[in-house]
Amino acid sequence: MEMNPFSLVISIVKIVAVLAWLYGLLRVMGHASKWVKIAGIIAAFGIIQLAISLPLGGGFTILNDFDTGLLFQACTMAMVALGLNLIYGFNGQFSLGQWGFYGLGAYAAADITFRWTRGDASGLLVAGLGVILVGLVILGLNRYLQRYRSLPVLSAFTLFLIGTVIAATVALVIGAPLGRMLSPLFGTSNSPGLLSSDLVLQVVFVLAVLIAGVFAAEVSFLFGLPVLSLGSDYFGIATLGFTIVVNTLMVNTDTILPFPEMKGGRGMVGIPQLTTWFWAFVFLILVLVVMRNLIHSSTGRAIMAVREDETAAKAMGIDVASHKLLSFVIGSLFAGIGGGVYAHYIGFLSPGTFDFITGFNPLIIIVFGGLGSMTGTLVATFGWIFFLEGLLRVVLGYLGPEAPTWRFVLYPITLLLVMLLRPQGLLGKVEWGFLHPPAAKQRKPEPPAIQPGPVEATPVAR
Amino acid sequence: MxxxxxxxxxxxxxxxxxxxxxxxxxxxxxxxxxxxxxxxxxxxxxxxxxxxxxxxxxxxxxxxxxxxxxxxxxxxxxxxxxxxxxxxxxxxxxxVGRTFQNIRLFQNLSVLDNVRIAYHAHAGYNLLDATVRARRFTIQERELTERAQDFLAIFKLERVQDELARNLPYGEQRRVEIARALASxxxxxxxxxxxxxxxxxxxxxxxxxxxxxxxxxxxxxxxxxxxxxxxxxxxxxxxxxxxxxxxxxxxxxxxxxxxxxxxxxxxxxxxxxx
Amino acid sequence: MQQANPSQPTRVIARHPGAHLAWIGKGFLLLLAVLAIIVLVRSFFDNPQLFIQIVISGLQLGFVYALIALGYTMVYGIVRLINFAHGDVFMVGAFVSYFAVSYFNLHLWPTVVFPGIPVGVAVVIGSITVILLSMIVCAMMAAVIERVAYRPLRTAPRITALITAIGVSFFLEYFGALNFVFTARFIPYQRPFSVVTWYIKDGIHLVVAGQAAPIGSITFSNIAIIIMVASILMQVALQFLVRRTKTGKAMRATAFDKQTAQLMGINADQVISITFAIGAALAGMGGVLYAIAYPSINTLMGILPGLKAFVAAVLGGIGSIPGAFVGALIMGQAESLTAGYISTPMRDAIAFSILIIVLLVRPTGIFGEPEGEKA
Structure with missing residues (x-):
């Protein structure tokens, strides 16, 4: 990229434009009329799509490949960061494990489509069947264990673990041969069969991303069940340990784990790049809507109550342990989906991307944007990616080969400054547009059923 | 037994x-x-x-x-x-409802939210309803909110319903805590x-x-x-x-x-x- | 207004006592432990020399981790902060000694100042000087970090301090990686004294440089012995400090109840700074010894040992000094056994799997005490 004042200005304009687009999207999604909402969402999608694909002559588009890459990175990071904000910003649980679930989702989704494009349906079948069966086991066992009072967490965990292993084995036993049976339907490279068509591939892609998300969610359930009861310091360290263990497993996918196509430390290549702006946008909106609907509901209030004061929440009839688990699972679901979308954008995966140091990025982003603010997370994510990864990288490129290291020096300094000077983050608890909680109108006071006595005379002290 | x-x-x-x-x-x-x-x-x-x-x-x-x-x-x-x-x-x-020695309100939530939490166990909708914004959610959430507001009115707290709990003076916080305990x-x-x-x-x-x-x-x-x-x-x-x-x-x-x-x-x- | 909502079913609460199902969880763990023991015993009988060799290398690691873990546990005990930057103090210790030896030849000063001094004595004094210098620099650095980054946040929520510690850690690692400071590359480390290895087979023999030790023998080196001795000495010295001196009493009092300690006239700020300094000095020493044992340094070298030492402190019961020591020895063995019998990459995963298991079974650690909660 040319480093001259003109391109510098253009870069800044792009950042501002993206943030303005974000604001517009959120405002229009918060509009009362359903038609305005739909039209607005389509328009928001369309604007960016045009910017990506509309040729301006001379082979240029408004957003070039580099910018589009940033856009995809921002969308996937936003999903991860929103998930982390749910776990930490809204529920108060300090988790360093989000990156591990991101990685799990990425590898899982990648493997499914990788195998599919090579005529092997077993990935999709085993994984799909697996997450469904494990999900059923978890839900069923959960209901069954409700009838026990004071069941030790460790015992519950053991039961879930055994159930999961059984369900996964069943899925493997059924799915693998089923996959083999389906292989003729793929045809050959000369005469592709039904299952090799683009349309089917798109369906598989969507399924793969969703399966990856649910897979991450199920792992987070098993992991979170025993670990969430530990209290915040230990929980943070345990999740850090989780990310490191996952990272180590990634390096060993072809040695200890039976996934030779993932090629361990060398990284997995050949993932079909099926992520388009359409899918990135769709999944981002999906995550955003689910999260916002969750937060603006009774469960959302309960989740925040757990953050505020666990003891008082218990006294108000809230099952603190299961709400912590719920936030953790949903947050991991988002991370897994983000991972799936990421893998299909970039086309290859390397364990180095998922080391725990990079895993601090989503944490820095949500703290910077404002814990407990979904808008803050979005703004901080897009700002972070476009500004730091985009603009600053170019600027610092001038500093020579040391530039990447300088980035890592600036990140923590920025973080420290934010912690010391504005701990509530850029946006604090502010929300834009549809992310803003609905205001409860003042009620006209009804005449009370029983006349309260002397309380009438209570002065409302201020 | x-x-x-x-x-x-x-x-x-x-x-x-x-x-x-x-x-x-x-x-x-x-x-x-x-x-x-x-x-x-x-x-x-x-x-x-x-x-x-x-x-x-x-x-x-x-x-x-x-x-x-x-x-x-x-x-x-x-x-x-x-x-x-x-x-x-x-x-x-x-x-069983309870208040605490050191007032344990949900400091960063509004007074209304503090009381609405008391109704969580009887919200009338489940998580799925909330996620897809089913009709049941919209109706029950509005009813829940109205019930909470009426409740606040009993304690003469309706005017501070949107105030963050931590911004209220001590005596009022006490009243909110008692109201919240009673709302369940x-x-x-x-x-x-x-x-x-x-x-x-x-x-x-x-x-x-x-x-x-x-x-x-x-x-x-x-x-x-x-x-x-x-x-x-x-x-x-x-x-x-x-x-x-x-x-x-x-x-x-x-x-x-x-x-x-x-x-x-x-x-x-x-x-x-x- | 009697029922919250008359149309809702009334809440049903379960009554089966679930406590008697604890055997499921405990049985599972027992099974894992038995399996682990069986595997270990079999490995030993398969190849006793290899087993002992692995144990020795595990001890070497463990004693280094112990030096680092002590700092974690002391700091947590006194300010309830997991000092993520502690592992990087370890790194700084190694680098300080590297510069002292490679650029300033500090380890040779006795021969310069006292020309007639016997070589052995000169080497010992020179090396000890290098180690002391690292310890002092690390102690001072930690005191500064505490003053600048942690003290202002003492009243802030713990998470803020934790994130700040992470920030300090990053800063040390990457600032050091800048070319004008240290560099991001792996630097070959020049030892202040040479490492001598012996092997045990029909008696103890010296391993000649350039030749390998005979198969079936057990090797150990002088650095291994030095590490073990130094670590044990430091542990004893620390115990003495904490149990028998006034400063130690002040540290224990502040860790127990800072406010009351202050009311008793103890300068809590000073005590906290001293605690950080002592912990950092030990980690710095650990850094130097580690670099002598594994002579290749890099600004990111402190991350994994730091985390493993932290796991060790949790394993032993965070806040407990003997606990950190015991935990570190266990961690060293676990890592060594995994590297030897399973695979080298898995050894890091094992460390954190141990952490997770400890947190599941006994979160307060081996020597820890459970903390109660008051409403």
Missing amino acids: TTTITATDVAHQAETVPALEIRKLVKFFGGLRAVNDFDLVVKQGELAGLIGPNGAGKTTVFNMISGLYVPSGGRILLGGEDIEGLEPHEITQLG NPRLLLLDEPAAGMNPAEIVTLMDLVHFVRERFNLTILLIEHQMRFVMGICERISVMDFGEVIARGTPTEIQDNPRVVEAYLGKGAVRVE
């Missing part, structure tokens, strides 16, 4: 079943015996008090009733049903030092509020308090604790004349309060 208990079991007991009965309750913290052989019976509709010097074990008893601590021994019966070992949120759902529709209300930090005028107001609450919501109330004017003026029966044990029981008059109590707690030269 039945396999399940419901809130209705607890609520619709015969008149003779005490609202709360505690038998030989014991609590050890490591080697320290914080509560020893504690007995208590609170009749339905009664306004009972639990007093004693600091460290006597009163809040520990409260914590065991509300499930935050597991008793080392003894039984706690709510409306005749055993509740030891239940999770705190389950005990709340069976009909309890049969038994536990008040832990509700009059802490109040001047005599505020205490009179609080006494009126407690009377009103007991009448309006048809409750049984058990409270811990150090302010003698408050306790003697409002409680029908008082139990006195010292070093984890009950040292005296009776009406306010009986308690004030009891030499053991005077010695342990009220100090020499205590003035009899009408």
Whole structure:
């Protein structure tokens, strides 16, 4: 990229434009009329799509490949960061494990489509069947264990673990041969069969991303069940340990784990790049809507109550342990989906991307944007990616080969400054547009059923 | 022994079943015996008090009733049903409401949200409804909000419904905490030092509020308090604790004349309060 | 207004006592432990020399981790902060000694100042000087970090301090990676004294440089012995400090109840700074010894040992000094056994799997005490 004042200005304009687009999207999604909402969402999608694909002559588009890459990175990071904000910003649980679930989702989704494009349906079948069966086991066992009072967490965990292993084995036993049976339907490279068509591939892609998300969610359930009861310091360290263990497993996918196509430390290549702006946008909106609907509901209030004061929440009839688990699972679901979308954008995966140091990025982003603010997370994510990864990288490129290291020096300094000077983050608890909680109108006071006595005379002290 | 208990079991007991009965309750913290052989019976509709010097074990008893601590021994019966070992949120759902010594409001949530949380167990919609914004969600959420607002109006708090809890003055926070505890529709209300930090005028107001609450919501109330004017003026029966044990029981008059109590707690030269 | 909502079913609460199902969880763990023991015993009988060799290398690691873990546990005990930057202090210790030896030849000063001094004595004094210098620099650095980054946040929520510690850690690692400071590359480390290895087979023999030790023998080196001795000495010295001196008493009092300690006239700020300094000095020493044992340094070298030492502190009971020591030895063995019998990459995963298991089974650690919660 040319480093001259003109391109510098253009870069800044792009950042501002993206943030303005974000604001517009959120405002229009918060509009009362359903038609305005739909039209607005389509328009928001369309604007960016045009910017990506509309040729301006001379082979240029408004957003070039580099910018589009940033856009995809921002969308996937936003999903991860929103998930982390749910776990930490809204529920108060300090988790360093989000990156591990991101990685799990990425590898899982990648493997499914990788195998599919090579005529092997077993990935999709085993994984799909697996997450469904494990999900059923978890839900069923959960209901069954409700009838026990004071069941030790460790015992519950053991039961879930055994159930999961059984369900996964069943899925493997059924799915693998089923996959083999389906292989003729793929045809050959000369005469592709039904299952090799683009349309089917798109369906598989969507399924793969969703399966990856649910897979991450199920792992987070098993992991979170025993670990969430530990209290915040230990929980943070345990999740850090989780990310490191996952990272180590990634390096060993072809040695200890039976996934030779993932090629361990060398990284997995050949993932079909099926992520388009359409899918990135769709999944981002999906995550955003689910999260916002969750937060603006009774469960959302309960989740925040757990953050505020666990003891008082218990006294108000809230099952603190299961709400912590719920936030953790949903947050991991988002991370897994983000991972799936990421893998299909970039086309290859390397364990180095998922080391725990990079895993601090989503944490820095949500703290910077404002814990407990979904808008803050979005703004901080897009700002972070476009500004730091985009603009600053170019600027610092001038500093020579040391530039990447300088980035890592600036990140923590920025973080420290934010912690010391504005701990509530850029946006604090502010929300834009549809992310803003609905205001409860003042009620006209009804005449009370029983006349309260002397309380009438209570002065409302201020 | 039945396999399940419901809130209705607890609520619709015969008149003779005490609202709360505690038998030989014991609590050890490591080697320290914080509560020893504690007995208590609170009749339905009664306004009972639990007093004693600091460290006597009163809040520990409260914590065991509300499930935050597991008793080392003894039984706690709510409306005749055993509740030891239940999770705190389950005990709340069976009909126990509670306030805390240091006000434990949800500081960064609005007053309205603080009260709406009380309705979480009876929200009328589940997570899926909320996620897809089903009709059931929209209707129930609006009803829930209106119920919460009406509730706030009873306590003259409707004007501060959108205020963050931590921005309210102390006395108002107390009122919100009591309102919030009542919003979960309890049969038994536990008040832990509700009059802490109040001047005599505020205490009179609080006494009126407690009377009103007991009448309006048809409750049984058990409270811990150090302010003698408050306790003697409002409680029908008082139990006195010292070093984890009950040292005296009776009406306010009986308690004030009891030499053991005077010695342990009220100090020499205590003035009899009408 | 009696029922919250008359149309809703009343809440049903379960009554089956679940406590008697604890055997499921405990049985599972017992099974895992038995399996682990069986595997270990079999490995030993398969190849005793290899087993002992692995144990020795595990001890070497463990004693280094112990030096680092002590700092974690002391700091947590006194300010309830997990000092993520502690592992990087370890790194700084290694680098300080590297510069002292490679650029300033500090380890040779006795021969310069006292020309006639016997070589052995000179080497010992020189090396000890290098180690002391690293310890002092690390102690001072930690005191500064505490003053600048942690003290202002003492009243802030713990998470803020934790994130700040992470920030400090990053800063040390990457600032050091800048070319004008240290560099991002792996630097070959020049030892202040040479490492001598012996092997045990029909008696103890010296391993000649350039030749390998005979198969079936057990090797150990002088650095291994030095590490073990130094670590044990430091542990004893620390125990003495904490149990027998006034400063130690002040540290224990502040860790127990800072406010009351202050009311008793103890300068809590000073005590906290001293605690950080001592912990950092030990980690710095650990850094130097580690670099001598594994002579290749890099600004990111402190991350994994730091985390493993932290796990060790948790394993032993965070806040407990003997606990950190015991935990570190266990961690060293676990890592060594995994690297030897399973695979080298897995050894890091094992460390954190141990952490997770400890947190599941006994979160307070081996020597820890459970903390109660008051309403």
